[in-house]
Amino acid sequence: MQNKNIPSFTSIFEQEVYEGLTTYPKHLSSKYFYDEVGDKLFQDIMAMPEYYLTDSEFNILEKHKEDIVQLFSNDGPFSLFELGAGDGKKTKILLRHLVDQNIVFDYRPIDISQNALDNLEVSIKKEIPEVEINTIQGTYFDTLRDINKINGKRKVILFLGSNIGNLLHEKAVEFLQELRDSINEQDYVFIGFDMKKNPQTILDAYNDKAGITEAFNKNLLARINREMGADFDLDKFLHWEVYDPETGTAKSYLVSKEDQHVFIENLQLKVSFKSWETIHTEISQKYDDEVVEWLASKAGLKVVSSFTDNKVSYKNYIFKK
Secondary structure, eight states: OOOOOOOOOOHHHHHHHHHHHHSSSOOGGGGGGGGGHHHHHHHHHHTTTTHHHHHHHHHHHHHHHHHHHHHHHHHHHHHEEETTTTTTTTHHHHHHHHHHOOOOOOEEEESSOOOHHHHHHHHHHOOOOOOOOEESSSSSHHHHHHHHHHSSSSSEEEEEETTTSSSSSHHHHHHHHHHHHHHHHHHOEEEEEEBOOOOHHHHHHHHHHOOHHHHHHHHHHHHHHHOOOOOOOOGGEEEEEEEETTTTEEEEEESSSSOEEEEEGGGGGEEEEEETTTEEEEEEEBOOHHHHHHHHHHHHHHHHHEEEEEEEEEEEEEEOO
């Protein structure tokens, strides 16, 4: 049982932690993985040999950069928005090619982590100083509502890393509808989708032997400890990954190894866990062409083109309104 006195919240983070840990089954949002510690851990994850997604998308962007950039720039100057920009390593492939081709554009990376944006801005100014960069801090949904109001330029919106996979299909359709409503007929949306493949390959990507993904998942509890005065004992929770090849859904959990109580000081909340009770922290959806076409049609978008890597394990699709 949790205590029922609902506290006043000083942030959306506090509110969502309270709501997630006082409902059944318990859940926490994966968007809160990303603080300074989480940002660094995710960079380590992307460098893991098991985490094929990064290399696959690098391969696509290097292999097809000329065709991608030509399509983006056919109708003149544009603003290049990127949702969940992170460290921008993959995007720099396109940025460099845009600069090399003397194409007129500006870059507007969006991320929930101000730390990630600050680091990205420093690296862009150092590595590709010709790029005009304007960072935007916020969540996808908050910033999408404002994108259409920012300027009168044509827009290209990037959403790389198969981050759309963090949304179940119903929410993904809502997200794509928001994207559709934030663009005009001449704008493009460029989204990465991780495709269905050998289930073991997928499980290994989210449950590496070095334990980096486990540390990333548990950092969510560590962040609650740091920012809300909680007393989670990370050793009392198990990182667990499952994958359903029928639905293409991978799910991450934190599993309580024993009966225990956790107190969150800022919320004045005592949370009780039974042995083997779960906290659902993330989904990572996998796709095939039929599902992507279905999502697009439900959202009022059409597929213009797609690009795949050498192993045909990952695809980037270009959509229009």
